[in-house]
Amino acid sequence: MKLLCALALAVPLSVMSQERITIYQVLPRLYGNTVTLNKNNGTLAENGCGKMNDFDARRLKRIKDMGFTHIWYTGLIEHATKTDYSAFGIARDNTEVVKGNAGSPYAIKDYYDIDPDLAVNISNRMNEFKQLVERTHKAGLRMIMDFVPNHVARQYHSDCQPTGIKDLGETDNTSLAFSAQNNFYYIPNEPLHLDRISGNNNSYTEIPARVSGNDVFSAWPGVNDWYETIKLNYGVDYQNGHSTHFSPIPDTWKKMTDILLFWAAKGIDGFRCDMAEMVPVEFWHHAIARVKQEYPKVTFIAEIYNPEEYRNYIHVGGFDYLYDKVGLYDTLRSVVREENSATAITHCWQATDDIQDHMLHFLENHDEQRIASPFFAGNAEKALPALVVSATLDKAPVMIYAGQEIGENGMGNEGFSGEDGRTTIFDYWGVPSYQKLTRGIKYLDKNEAKLYAFYRSIVKIINSSEAIREGKKFDLMYVNDSSENFDPHRTFAMLRSTGKETALIVANFADTEKKICINIPSAAFEYLGIKPQTKKAKELISGKTQTLTLNITAPTRVRISAHSAVILTF
Incomplete structure (x- = not known):
């Protein structure tokens, strides 16, 4: 029995080719920012912001030369922010429902628009996005962007949606807590109460209250809830036994599928789908099939944390790859930190052996603490054996988070994001490792250069061997x-x-x-x-x-x- 467990099954997978996917994740808002002031809770004017145009041919060549096949630009779609863009026809957001001055890239404000922070010429932001797609492809890289299907910003409103498409919530019957044809869930006859978050200074009004993004069916969300977002309704009545109402097709299914098709038509090569398991697998079966009918090479990656649902989201939902967080990431982190034995790696891969090539391996991303932070390993070199295991264990894709390759430690009290070992996604900030990488690898110190060379070797080996x-x-x-x-x-x-x-x-x-x-x-x-x-x-x-x-x-x-x-x- 022990011998049989040690042997990996050779599973033919339609998603595989001779090339393994290697992904470089980067947050454009931070990556190209050269400002070094780094004022706590600083504004855009004080702390600066990177732009799409910062990804020029030279910088994309570095990423390609390192061995990557794909680049995931995190936070491209317009999201809620405390920065005022009303001069450009973009409605201001109430600051009570925005986390951080820059705002979360996962509190989407307009699914059909590019975030104005990322444009040099704000009025020309969609054209700058198109140029980014072209430069990325010209550099030999494929492009991944976020699709955030579970929730939107409290003040969501699209002013860029194509003619004939109605806005989310525009035709909702707000007197009903649930309707399969509503886009949102409501708490009838009760306003939203943010007293627990803002005290008596609450200036934001929402009547009736809508359900918060992390499934808080209450008009009184807490400070640790996703209070800045509202949950989308895919036809699941959570308050009545999670009963499903999928026929006729819910209106949200149609609108969200249209959004995927809109971006696929602009040349996107893949979508990283945020909190995919909070959306019914039946929607994914419908939407992914529809997109791949027109764009068969588009890749879908699911952020998912429930191993019991893995096979469902692959075989029914149609996802190409799933986050291997509750599995390989957690296991390797615990081994690096000497909290677990290396023997746990065997048990880990055996648990997903039949779907191993569908699992996306990583040691860092925007949600996790940096390896070099004191919250993880305290030293980037301690995770090098974990990097090798992650990259060589099987035929699955591998992802590296920008700055990981030179030991970014994620430390700094940026503002909304405190000193927690994570690189902020909520604040305007200048990340020292990003600033070195954007200037060029010749600016790295001896230890950074050594680490960079190791990472470059591993990423290249993935496809050269x-x-x-x-x-x-x-x-x-x-x-x-x-x-x-x-x-x-x-x-x-x-x-x-x-x-x-x-x-x-x-x-x-x-x-x-x-x-x-x-x-x-x-x-x-x-x-x-x-x-x-x-x-x-x-x-x-x-x-x-x-x-x-x-x-x-x-x-x-x-x-x-x-x-x-x-x-x-x-």
């Missing part, structure tokens, strides 16, 4: 749990092979150099279709070669530095 790109996996942990000179709690080892190329991957999570002996069973040779042999092997990260012996009767020996890994190919 046949074994890492598309090989089958054999987990070696089960035959080494009691081996001499192999610490299963701080070491992870596996083989990947296509038959033509084989890779031995060994990660050392310990804080000391290790001379590791690895037992390789006969089953590994049989399953991977390789023979016992002694050969010159190339270590892909360093580029060095060494003699490597793979056989059944004696262990394979490798030396690995602290907090590092080797990828030996032959």
